[in-house]
Amino acid sequence: MRAKPTAVALDIDGTLIDHDEGMSPAVLDAVRRTAAQVPVILATGRAWSTTRPVAERLGLPAGGFVVCSNGARTMRFPDGDVVDERTFDPSTVITSVRKYAPNARMAVEESDGTYLVTAPFPDGDLGRDARIRVVGDDELAPQPVTRLIIRDPDQSESDFVHLAERLGLHGVSYFVGWTAWLDIAPEGVDKSTGLKVALAQYDLEPSGLLAIGDGRNDIEMLTYAGLGIAMGSAPDEVKSAADEVTKSVQDDGVATILNRWF
Structure with a gap:
């Protein structure tokens, strides 16, 4: 340019x-x-x-x-x-995560910016001022969401590259982050x-x-x-x-x- x-x-x-x-x-x-x-x-x-x-x-x-x-x-x-x-239904992915990464923490964003999480994330991971609410897996996504975040501080970046392969993600987009972090987004x-x-x-x-x-x-x-x-x-x-x-x-x-x- x-x-x-x-x-x-x-x-x-x-x-x-x-x-x-x-x-x-x-x-x-x-x-x-x-x-x-x-x-x-x-x-x-x-x-x-x-x-x-x-x-x-x-x-x-x-x-x-x-x-x-x-x-x-x-x-x-x-x-x-x-x-x-853009939103999607993450329920199938949530089930797969529990099968292949039972200790992983998951989060979704609500429309007001609050994060629903299955367990607290490491400090600062979701932003210093992020508002969070801990819920069970069954309460995580009662309706379509913009993204699903998967995080496991005990795993490595390469572990999560392999996790994405094992999950067999279809009908969604995904991005592996710097750490053991996986973002699931609507397809395309x-x-x-x-x-x-x-x-x-x-x-x-x-x-x-x-x-x-x-x-x-x-x-x-x-x-x-x-x-x-x-x-x-x-x-x-x-x-x-x-x-x-x-x-x-x-x-x-x-x-x-x-x-x-x-």
Whole structure:
């Protein structure tokens, strides 16, 4: 992409902020300058309740959009109006998880941003300010949900890659995270799904979109965008899917890219 991007999509965790929720002044300044010139769309696996504070921290203009829950929800910022929502029935997956990973913890998001969990997640996993309510498996998903999160702190990332294979996931999309974390989404839904909705609101084409991310759940977003940038700490398969690799979040990779045009 030689021309100035017409819109920018940014992942949050591992891209804008580090594992301690820290964001460097350089990145903050670069994003604010960018948002003053073109739409900046946060595209994240987070729920709206933990995405909105990041958008506020960045000072994103009112009337913009954020893509939450790995593309299952596209929301208007800052009022939280749902522009688009995709759901599925996770009951079959929940049953399979209990068969193949009996000690795993599961969570789903309610419409108000509360997480229903089968057991508490490690501190910070669902966001520092996330609201949670512990329920039994049978109460976890009485109605369709935007995503199902599976987590087992005693397992490894590779264990969860194998778990996804054993579960035989059909009719859903899934993303294995950095740790023993598995996101189950409606079939065909990923971050690019929400970005299509958001770009349509602006009457913009994906060819002008610059996207930056670091996780496996960013692959579709990076290939959808006119220019997809992987963070330096991204897994190899994410780097392979990107057009370019920038520095890590600790080295202000996002600022390095945005400073080219903004």
